[in-house]
Amino acid sequence: MKKNEKFVITINRELGSGGRTVGRILAEKLGVPYYDKPLTKALEDKFDLTHTQIEKLKGNNRSWWEDIKRVLALGEGAANSSEYYDEENNRYITSEAVLKAEREILQGIASEESCVIAGRSAFFAMADNPNHMSILIQASMEHRIKRVMAKQGLSEKEAKKAIEMVDETREEYMKNNAHTSRYDARNYDLVVKMDDKTEEEVANAILAFIG
Numbered sequence: 001m002k003k004n005e006k007f008v009i010t011i012n013r014e015l016g017s018g019g020r021t022v023g024r025i026l027a028e029k030l031g032v033p034y035y036d037k038p039l040t041k042a043l044e045d046k047f048d049l050t051h052t053q054i055e056k057l058k059g060n061n062r063s064w065w066e067d068i069k070r071v072l073a074l075g076e077g078a079a080n081s082s083e084y085y086d087e088e089n090n091r092y093i094t095s096e097a098v099l100k101a102e103r104e105i106l107q108g109i110a111s112e113e114s115c116v117i118a119g120r121s122a123f124f125a126m127a128d129n130p131n132h133m134s135i136l137i138q139a140s141m142e143h144r145i146k147r148v149m150a151k152q153g154l155s156e157k158e159a160k161k162a163i164e165m166v167d168e169t170r171e172e173y174m175k176n177n178a179h180t181s182r183y184d185a186r187n188y189d190l191v192v193k194m195d196d197k198t199e200e201e202v203a204n205a206i207l208a209f210i211g
Helices: 019-030 037-047 051-059 064-072 075-079 099-112 141-152 156-177 199-210
Strands: 008-013 084-086 091-093 115-118 132-138 190-193
Touching (some): 008 019, 019 115, 099 115, 141 156, 190 199
Parallel strands (some): 008 115, 132 190
Antiparallel strands (some): 084 091
8 A cells, every 4th residue: 555645544443442432543544534434425325325315415516525524524413323313404314324325435536535434334445545554443242242331331141142253243334335244354464463552562563554
């Protein structure tokens, strides 16, 4: 990956691994924006995005990227809401993630600026990007359970159940849509195990790997 050219780093991570935090720290150190699933979900919710709707946005006189930027400014608070009120069209929007729409959103972001993107399908969406680095952040089940217990206030049993459910859902999603396993190391330039490491240490290790 060439840092002096427009680049994109994608991070696939296991729930409870700390991969999201690593991505955010890495983006800060590189001086580039950081995007993750809640923010792309905000875009879907705001625009009720399908392939057709994206094409319509692109066809508007004003830049569709300006619309994207405006919605990103809503931040994670709006992104985490299951509903968004579209004042312009006087309607509530609730929409499911559409793989093709999500891919176009991510590709649109990467075409505009260097960035770090965390999400289950980001590495797949960026597969054809010539200046793309793909990273998988993993951790032992013990590490993940402890982190989820602390972050979400769950019991050990609840945390393990949540992790197993998310693992199954994400793997099924990748197999059905990208026709690959998220655990296939061939999909990544770098695989990192978080056990006994801080997020800061891992972000620095990734920077050293990039060179």
